Amino acid sequence: MPFAVPNLPHAEIHVWRLPWSTDAAEAAPFRTLLAAYAGPDAPEVARGEHGKPHFPGAAGMLGFSWSHSQDTALFAVGRGPVGFEVGVDVERVRPRARAIELARRFFAPDETAWLQGLGDVHVLGAFLALWTAKEAVLKAHGGGLSYGLHRVAFAPDGSYLAPRSFDGDVGPAEAWQVAQVPLEEGLVGSVAWRGEPRSVRVFTFPL
Numbered sequence: 001m002p003f004a005v006p007n008l009p010h011a012e013i014h015v016w017r018l019p020w021s022t023d024a025a026e027a028a029p030f031r032t033l034l035a036a037y038a039g040p041d042a043p044e045v046a047r048g049e050h051g052k053p054h055f056p057g058a059a060g061m062l063g064f065s066w067s068h069s070q071d072t073a074l075f076a077v078g079r080g081p082v083g084f085e086v087g088v089d090v091e092r093v094r095p096r097a098r099a100i101e102l103a104r105r106f107f108a109p110d111e112t113a114w115l116q117g118l119g120d121v122h123v124l125g126a127f128l129a130l131w132t133a134k135e136a137v138l139k140a141h142g143g144g145l146s147y148g149l150h151r152v153a154f155a156p157d158g159s160y161l162a163p164r165s166f167d168g169d170v171g172p173a174e175a176w177q178v179a180q181v182p183l184e185e186g187l188v189g190s191v192a193w194r195g196e197p198r199s200v201r202v203f204t205f206p207l
Contacts, residue, residue, distance in 0.1 A: 005036040006203070013078040013198050015088060015181050015191055018205040020073035029205050030066050030075055037077050038062055052142035058082060063193070065139050074181065075205075076191050078198065087140030088181070089132040090189040099127040107134075108153035108165070128188040130154060133161050133178050136192035141170045154178075 008014055014037075018029045035042070038059065046056045054060055063084035064077045069092040076088035096102070100123065103112040111130055115123055134149045141147065147170065155164035161180075163173035179200050181189035191200060 003032050003036045005033065006201070008037060008077065008079055010079050011198050013076060013086060013179075013191055013193060013200045015189075015200060015202045016075040016077075016205050017183065017202065018073040018075060020068040020071055030073075033075050033077070033205070034064055037064070048142045050142050050144055050146070052139070052144075054083075060084065063140070065136075067135070067139070067189075069187075072183075072187055074189055074191075078193055080193075080195055084193070084195070085140040085142075086191065086193040087136040087138065088189065088191045089135035089139060090181070090183070090187060091128045091132055093124065093128065093186050093188060096124060096127065099123055103127060103130075106149040108150050110164075111153060111156075114156050125188065126156070129161060129180060129190070130156075132188055132190035133180075133192065136178060136190040137163075137166070137170065137176060140192050140194065143170065 016033055042059050043056055045053045047053055055062055060082045061079055061084060063086040065087045066075045067089045069090050072090060074088045074090045076086050078086045103115050115126055118126055133154060134152045137152050138144055138147050151167035153165040154161040163176045163178055166173040175194050176192060177197050178192040181191055182202060183189050
């Protein structure tokens, strides 16, 4: 019996939480979810210039992305115009003694200054929120880390990271929506898409 997924209206982004290991068979739930959303007539997945997977032609109205960190993976999917872009990233919280050093290397100067102004107890969570937000945008765009994390800059606004300045063909920043994925303590995740605001629904893949 085919795996059933909830209806996916254009006003929603669906994010699935899955277990993950280094076993290649763990990728099977990704394929199961993608097939369930795409339907039986979907074409073969193609690869973009930088290796981003997508559906060609009219099937490209369905955008999708996945990410994993240690024992957890996320799969994000949404519908829009042909070429709809969505990206997701997740990071397991673990000590990063060089968080500020990494920010100086990879983030915009204003972002690094904001992190330096936080108390030590808040730096790691804020760093990971910025990192996953940037990666989610670049995964949606297809350029990946090689495009440059510093070229996707955010303006922190309380607990919300507002897109501020996106350089090059990933821009303009105001064309993007970025949201944190609500996850249990110990995980930080972000999902990004180009287009209008949408609601984000989170599901757990059945074991």
